[in-house]
Amino acid sequence: MRTYILSFFTLLTTALLAGCGAIAPLNSTDVGSGSVSVTVPSTLVVVSVNGKSVDAPNLYEGNYTLHMAEGSQRIIVRYEANWNSQGESGFIIEWPPVAIDYDFKSNGTYSLNHPVVNDQETAQALSASSPIWLQTDAEKVEGKAVVEKHEAISYVISSEAPEQVTRLDQLKDLWESSSAKDQADFLQWVKTNTSGQ
Numbered sequence: 001m002r003t004y005i006l007s008f009f010t011l012l013t014t015a016l017l018a019g020c021g022a023i024a025p026l027n028s029t030d031v032g033s034g035s036v037s038v039t040v041p042s043t044l045v046v047v048s049v050n051g052k053s054v055d056a057p058n059l060y061e062g063n064y065t066l067h068m069a070e071g072s073q074r075i076i077v078r079y080e081a082n083w084n085s086q087g088e089s090g091f092i093i094e095w096p097p098v099a100i101d102y103d104f105k106s107n108g109t110y111s112l113n114h115p116v117v118n119d120q121e122t123a124q125a126l127s128a129s130s131p132i133w134l135q136t137d138a139e140k141v142e143g144k145a146v147v148e149k150h151e152a153i154s155y156v157i158s159s160e161a162p163e164q165v166t167r168l169d170q171l172k173d174l175w176e177s178s179s180a181k182d183q184a185d186f187l188q189w190v191k192t193n194t195s196g197q
Contacts, residue, residue, distance in 0.1 A: 098143025
């Protein structure tokens with residue numbers, strides 16, 4: 001009888017585990033929506049796309065895919081890795097975030113990258129320069145240092161807000177929230193920088 005009960009529990013456990021395999025994992029490796037796909041290693045955290053925060057997955061290894069709309073986009077991204085050792089509970093190293101601007105096409109192949117980091121010392125040494133880039137089909141686009149920790153542009157919430165925020169939407173929002181002096185200074189800057197073109 002005992003053998004029968006053990007066999008029954010083994011069969012039940014096997015069936016339950018097989019059933020769990022058919023359920024989608026709770027931590028998705030896809031983030032965002034749109035026709036452009038960007039492969040991102042687990043060591044890079046996409047902070048925002050065009051000023052809109054991204055909820056990047058917390059992966060120990062591997063890659064995740066960032067989906068976004070076609071067109072001119074600014075990605076804010078930073079390196080973050082936990083360099084545990086046996087004597088430490090965790091040693092998180094973060095590089096300063098960088099901005100990557102690019103005109104994305106839905107038929108392109110894109111990936112965010114950084115140099116190979118094999119140890120904690122290398123991760124710390126590279127934090128000063130934060131060497132992160134976008135690899136496209138034809139070129140390597142280096143990330144540029146950003147002044148603030150996160151790119152944050154506020155948007156007015158309304159029923160007419162677009163689902164995908166464009167750079168033009170950002171400019172309009174900045175213009176409308178700027179003082180009259182800032183608007184006048186900007187118009188002067190545009191005149192100075194576009195004369196003769």
